[in-house]
Amino acid sequence: MSKRNLVVGIAVACAVSLCAQAVSKKAREIHNSAIVIDTHADTPQRFLDENYDIGSTDPKDPGHISLDKAKAGNLGAEFFSIWVEPETNQGHFARHTLDLIDSVYEQAARHPGRMMMAFSVADIEQAHREHKLAALLGIEGGHSIENDVRLLRDFYRLGVRYMTLSWSNTNEWADSSGDMNNAKVEHHNGLTEGGKQIVLEMNRLGMLVDISHVADKTFYDSIAVTKAPIIASHSGARALSNHPRNMTDDMLRAIAKNGGVVQVNFYNAFIDENYRKAEEAQKKDREAAVKAYTDQLKAAGKTVTYLDSDRIDREWAAKIPRPPLTSLIDHIDHIAKVAGVDHVGLGSDFDGVSGATPQGIDSAADLPKITQVLLDRGYSPDDIRKILGANLLRVFREAERVSHEMKAK
Numbered sequence: 001m002s003k004r005n006l007v008v009g010i011a012v013a014c015a016v017s018l019c020a021q022a023v024s025k026k027a028r029e030i031h032n033s034a035i036v037i038d039t040h041a042d043t044p045q046r047f048l049d050e051n052y053d054i055g056s057t058d059p060k061d062p063g064h065i066s067l068d069k070a071k072a073g074n075l076g077a078e079f080f081s082i083w084v085e086p087e088t089n090q091g092h093f094a095r096h097t098l099d100l101i102d103s104v105y106e107q108a109a110r111h112p113g114r115m116m117m118a119f120s121v122a123d124i125e126q127a128h129r130e131h132k133l134a135a136l137l138g139i140e141g142g143h144s145i146e147n148d149v150r151l152l153r154d155f156y157r158l159g160v161r162y163m164t165l166s167w168s169n170t171n172e173w174a175d176s177s178g179d180m181n182n183a184k185v186e187h188h189n190g191l192t193e194g195g196k197q198i199v200l201e202m203n204r205l206g207m208l209v210d211i212s213h214v215a216d217k218t219f220y221d222s223i224a225v226t227k228a229p230i231i232a233s234h235s236g237a238r239a240l241s242n243h244p245r246n247m248t249d250d251m252l253r254a255i256a257k258n259g260g261v262v263q264v265n266f267y268n269a270f271i272d273e274n275y276r277k278a279e280e281a282q283k284k285d286r287e288a289a290v291k292a293y294t295d296q297l298k299a300a301g302k303t304v305t306y307l308d309s310d311r312i313d314r315e316w317a318a319k320i321p322r323p324p325l326t327s328l329i330d331h332i333d334h335i336a337k338v339a340g341v342d343h344v345g346l347g348s349d350f351d352g353v354s355g356a357t358p359q360g361i362d363s364a365a366d367l368p369k370i371t372q373v374l375l376d377r378g379y380s381p382d383d384i385r386k387i388l389g390a391n392l393l394r395v396f397r398e399a400e401r402v403s404h405e406m407k408a409k
């Protein structure tokens, strides 16, 4: 190929493969100098339901997380989400929580040279020095503790280091943003008195309080009562994408005042208003399709898992064009402007969004592309490292300090 043809060839390839998202040497260096922390991946369901091995090298595997993908993206620490689907696990939330926790430990045991369980800032730093993926645990949804503070403490002892006060379902002590419009659900106007005690017990234990998914009033109640900085493990900015799961500018300012951090969710419907509307428009048909499929499985006597509905959700998600990576970066930008660059980070929701991530982000291996766009937008290397993980480490360290203080009393 002549040089001219080569140039034309590259231009064509660029248009197809989003060459603009290629990562420069400088961006790669900044990215690799950071402890990169992601605070939300739903991979444990794959470990449990699919028998998925994180050491998988299958090039066709559609998952976002593997040890190879983590290494390629310099992912240093992952908070694995312990999410108990509240409908299918009625009556045994804690039991399923334990099964998911076990699934993460089993993966770490299988790959001791490349992955380690981590329970503290010091553990994350040690894993980084040893070039291992630090695996942390975060419970997604207060229903897991079955209204029992003793179970909360047991989960802490097993290594759980954050708990999302509610998932999309309101529980006995915290309202969720996911069902505020459902009159059949009994709401509490935010956190109950018992819920406030749970937040304080989390502070005392050193478990991060996570307000992703909660109703707005639950957020304000939590921020009023907590003694430690809080996190949103996987949330976006409502000013850009009008989803009740996302945070208003007023909430972002409250997080800044509290010293906490908002870890930006990568899910297309939370980061791109056009995608959100398109997804909302297909909701009825999509849910009907999921129901028809799972009913069929149930009639055949099969157990229905998250993966079954995920399969249908993926087909529907594929009908809507993926937004550009810049939609995701716009959320980081917005939160950095409103709350400050010390209060924003990454909470991908990898393996929990039916593949609906922005263009160019197909797995953890693509994380350096985020650094590239931040660099293009003028962020300094120090600020980029804060966003990639240092902010979360600061908040975690402060939660550890508050815990020591409270335990000493």
Ligand SMILES: [Zn+2]
Residues within 6 Å of the ligand: 140, 213, 234
């Ligand atoms: Zn979630």
